Amino acid sequence: MVNFLIFGPPGSGKGTQSVRLAEKFNLTHLSTGDMLRAEIAAGTSLGKRMSSIMSKGELVPDEVVIELIASKIDKTKNTAGFLFDGFPRTVEQTVSLENMLEKRNMKIDSMLVLEVDHDELVKRLLARAELSGRPDDKDPAVIESRIDVYKSKTEPIIDYCRKKGLYRPVNGVGAIEDIFERLSEQIRIII
Numbered sequence: 493m494v495n496f497l498i499f500g501p502p503g504s505g506k507g508t509q510s511v512r513l514a515e516k517f518n519l520t521h522l523s524t525g526d527m528l529r530a531e532i533a534a535g536t537s538l539g540k541r542m543s544s545i546m547s548k549g550e551l552v553p554d555e556v557v558i559e560l561i562a563s564k565i566d567k568t569k570n571t572a573g574f575l576f577d578g579f580p581r582t583v584e585q586t587v588s589l590e591n592m593l594e595k596r597n598m599k600i601d602s603m604l605v606l607e608v609d610h611d612e613l614v615k616r617l618l619a620r621a622e623l624s625g626r627p628d629d630k631d632p633a634v635i636e637s638r639i640d641v642y643k644s645k646t647e648p649i650i651d652y653c654r655k656k657g658l659y660r661p662v663n664g665v666g667a668i669e670d671i672f673e674r675l676s677e678q679i680r681i682i683i
């Protein structure tokens with residue numbers, strides 16, 4: 493089994509690329525953003541509690557996403573591996589993920605980091621707001637705050653993973669198909 497983190501700032505294309513990569517390499521795609529939005533759409537009590545945090549562009553508490561991920565891993569059978577999208581988002585979540593995987597005789601094999609400049613991120617998220625109606629994409633101030641949260645809380649994971657030899661940067665600007673090829677090349681090196 494091989495397990496990948498797909499990593500990058502909000503709007504860097506993690507979700508877009510993960511769906512395609514999971515299909516191509518027979519990986520199970522686990523997106524904490526999608527899981528949380530599903531809770532909100534289903535009107536669960538967890539979803540109701542998380543909705544206001546997410547619409548402000550803040551991170552939901554670590555224990556919430558750790559619980560969601562652990563339960564998904566345990567329900568998944570017969571997979572070539574996992575593609576973690578949008579998780580981990582803090583160094584604490586990374587340590588929890590490592591512990592969770594170790595208990596199941598698994599590990600993180602590589603971290604694929606999509607590199608996209610600030611102006612391109614803002615442009616993409618505002619464009620998505622037109623189609624998706626996501627509250628966290630509509631307001632430029634919320635987008636800036638999500639990028640700030642990424643820099644302060646999420647980006648330190650890069651150093652943590654670099655020290656473990658897991659870090660693989662990928663240029664995330666250009667046509668979706670070209671970026672998909674760049675990511676696929678990196679995955680082929682690992683599997």
Ligand code: B4P
Pocket residue numbers: 500501502503504505506507508509524525526528545546547549550551552553554557577578579580581585616617619620628638664665666667668671
């Ligand atoms: P996520 O759902 O993870 O969303 P994201 O970071 O905004 O998006 P992503 O990078 O996947 O962008 P996408 O491919 O869609 O998180 C949402 C919120 O959930 C967080 O703010 C937080 O509150 C909460 N949350 C989630 N996980 C959490 C965790 N682990 N801990 C705590 N809180 C958590 O691409 C964006 C747009 O760009 C799309 O419209 C796409 O079509 C477009 N695009 C993609 N690639 C492109 C390209 N090459 N060129 C042009 N456009 C492109």
